[in-house]
Amino acid sequence: MADPLPDLRELLFAxxxxxxxxxxxxxxxxxxxxxxxxxxEDEVGAQTLLDRVLSGTAETRIRLQxxxxxxxxxIEPPGDDARRARGVVIDVGLDGGLDTLAGYEDGTxxxxxxxxxxxxxxxxxxxxxxxINDLTAAAQAVVERSGPLDGPRPAAPPAGYAALWxxxxxxxxxxxxxxxxxxxxxxxxxxxASGTDxxxxxxxxxxxxxx
Numbered sequence: 001m002a003d004p005l006p007d008l009r010e011l012l013f014a015x016x017x018x019x020x021x022x023x024x025x026x027x028x029x030x031x032x033x034x035x036x037x038x039x040x041e042d043e044v045g046a047q048t049l050l051d052r053v054l055s056g057t058a059e060t061r062i063r064l065q066x067x068x069x070x071x072x073x074x075i076e077p078p079g080d081d082a083r084r085a086r087g088v089v090i091d092v093g094l095d096g097g098l099d100t101l102a103g104y105e106d107g108t109x110x111x112x113x114x115x116x117x118x119x120x121x122x123x124x125x126x127x128x129x130x131x132i133n134d135l136t137a138a139a140q141a142v143v144e145r146s147g148p149l150d151g152p153r154p155a156a157p158p159a160g161y162a163a164l165w166x167x168x169x170x171x172x173x174x175x176x177x178x179x180x181x182x183x184x185x186x187x188x189x190x191x192x193a194s195g196t197d198x199x200x201x202x203x204x205x206x207x208x209x210x211x
Contacts, residue, residue: 064086092157092162
């Protein structure tokens with residue numbers, strides 16, 4: 001399926017390889033240096049830089065990307081927080097293309113419409129924050145019943161199918177299948193319902209006149 005916004009979508013998962021991070025994250029020097037250490041397979045240097053990234057950012061995607069890099073050289077996140085759902089990406093395959101929604105625990109969100117439009121949400125808003133909290137809480141139940149992906153991230157779902165990508169420090173957990181089946185699933189259904197509410201609120205705020 002053609003994705004009208006492939007570059008934006010790839011950024012949502014915070015699992016870019018080191019060379020891509022080196023190309024795209026020059027404005028985030030600590031993450032950039034971490035990618036360099038990982039590319040050199042310098043585990044000791046990567047640990048030092050990982051600690052610096054984690055202590056210096058409140059951005060969920062930067063944190064997730066840092067752990068994604070660190071795991072490549074054998075550095076694993078400790079404790080129960082390793083399995084905490086920090087972000088959720090929902091793909092829905094439509095006849096006209098792919099709809100993608102993402103929400104992160106720092107209150108940021110993205111909606112990429114199959115027609116080529118995009119909503120980039122960076123503001124803090126209590127209602128959006130609550131919608132994202134509901135989404136990550138629903139996703140946590142999926143994490144508790146699954147393990148992170150082993151190997152490359154699969155392709156986006158085709159028309160009629162959906163994928164629930166749950167982002168944690170120890171990797172991405174995936175639930176996928178026919179949309180209607182997932183929507184009625186005891187675990188997948190609440191994630192889709194919460195995602196639908198977040199998408200609705202993002203669209204409403206994006207179309208509301210200022211004032």
